[in-house]
Amino acid sequence: MERAELEQIAAETGLAEKHGGYVFLCDPQWTLAQRAAFDALSQSAVRNSKSEVSTGWLCLATGGTGGALKFARHDERTLGAAVTGFCRHFGLQPVNAVGVLPLHHVSGFMALLRCRATGGSYLPWDWRKLEAGHRPPIRGGSWTLSLVPTQLQRLLRSRAATAWLRRFELVLIGGGPVWPDLAAAAARAKLRIVLSYGMTETAAMITAQTPEEFLAGDRSSGRVLPHGRVRLGRGGVIRVGGRSLFRGYVGSTARPREHATGDLGAFDPAGRLRVLGRHDDVIITGGKKVQPALVEAALRATGRFSDVAVVGLPHPEWGEEVVACHPPGRKISLAGLRLEALTAYQRPKRLLTLPAWPRNAQGKLNRPAVRALALTLTHPRGERGRQRHAFPEAG
Numbered sequence: 001m002e003r004a005e006l007e008q009i010a011a012e013t014g015l016a017e018k019h020g021g022y023v024f025l026c027d028p029q030w031t032l033a034q035r036a037a038f039d040a041l042s043q044s045a046v047r048n049s050k051s052e053v054s055t056g057w058l059c060l061a062t063g064g065t066g067g068a069l070k071f072a073r074h075d076e077r078t079l080g081a082a083v084t085g086f087c088r089h090f091g092l093q094p095v096n097a098v099g100v101l102p103l104h105h106v107s108g109f110m111a112l113l114r115c116r117a118t119g120g121s122y123l124p125w126d127w128r129k130l131e132a133g134h135r136p137p138i139r140g141g142s143w144t145l146s147l148v149p150t151q152l153q154r155l156l157r158s159r160a161a162t163a164w165l166r167r168f169e170l171v172l173i174g175g176g177p178v179w180p181d182l183a184a185a186a187a188r189a190k191l192r193i194v195l196s197y198g199m200t201e202t203a204a205m206i207t208a209q210t211p212e213e214f215l216a217g218d219r220s221s222g223r224v225l226p227h228g229r230v231r232l233g234r235g236g237v238i239r240v241g242g243r244s245l246f247r248g249y250v251g252s253t254a255r256p257r258e259h260a261t262g263d264l265g266a267f268d269p270a271g272r273l274r275v276l277g278r279h280d281d282v283i284i285t286g287g288k289k290v291q292p293a294l295v296e297a298a299l300r301a302t303g304r305f306s307d308v309a310v311v312g313l314p315h316p317e318w319g320e321e322v323v324a325c326h327p328p329g330r331k332i333s334l335a336g337l338r339l340e341a342l343t344a345y346q347r348p349k350r351l352l353t354l355p356a357w358p359r360n361a362q363g364k365l366n367r368p369a370v371r372a373l374a375l376t377l378t379h380p381r382g383e384r385g386r387q388r389h390a391f392p393e394a395g
Helices: 003-012 032-047 076-090 106-118 127-131 149-155 159-165 180-188 211-215 292-300 367-378
Strands: 016-019 022-025 058-061 071-074 096-099 122-124 143-147 170-173 193-199 204-208 228-232 237-242 259-267 273-278 283-285 288-290 309-315 319-326 350-353
Touching (some): 003 076, 003 106, 076 106, 106 143, 127 149, 149 159, 204 228, 283 319, 288 292, 292 319, 309 367, 319 367
Parallel strands (some): 096 143
Antiparallel strands (some): 228 237, 237 259, 309 319
């Protein structure tokens, strides 16, 4: 892939802005404060760079779960490697896709890029129309669809939507963990689901299973794709590299050869990656480590929650206590929940209904904001007595 071709594809989104030698994909729904932060960041980047930027010139927003505005720098080589690795892993070319994810987000943009780079068809479609029952016709060839878990859950409520999903060669799920009941429902429906692991810094997925593995019962994030490199650092922190690795962040001079993700993982004997949770989300309660993702999966399995997040809040005796938070709209009691899969110390000690349910610009749960809201409800005078146990830095 040549730079001119990638620039043309970026321009096709209608979201590209050129500042100096950089091209940014911008979110049209930024707030005034976010837009002001972007203007300052882009102007600073232009002042500190040469007029022509040969590598890392295409900038994709990456805020993680914290919501801070940050851009990862990619180019035709990193993104081209990701497309080639995707096609080799799945044995699929050309790639056709229905696009319902936003194009300023890496998953949405890569769906478009795979189609354009391989001569496939890309059909943009509004998620709200799809959820309401207006589904685009899929004819000829093998098609792919990228969804986040909540979107998959909503489509599975409709028999017609489920039948439509069966037409896809690949239903790529990313943006968060898939809870056991959702995976089981998708398998019963015989959907060709692909669970994967990736981020903006790796140009979307860097590990992925195959749909055959999913239907056979595998619930891992799959094996490393041909363009990627994944290893576990100190404490089990996932570290990624390879030909699709970003060139650094806008405003930083560092050029990473490897990226420490902050996620914890393990490889099974077959070489498949299992993501265990976030390094910085671990809750220490009474000296015991609790992974919020494990507790959230057990809570979702009860079928009582439309969404749920587990956080650690200060406790004078245990250091932290496990607290489950959910959005408004349904009254739920801890006493009525069956949580036999969890040990006593993993089970939530409180259940909070938050007045708002914060998500960032990419639709991901803003966990720090969830915790901040929970603190205002339980510790209105601040975090007195909070004891946060630090983990060693990843090696």
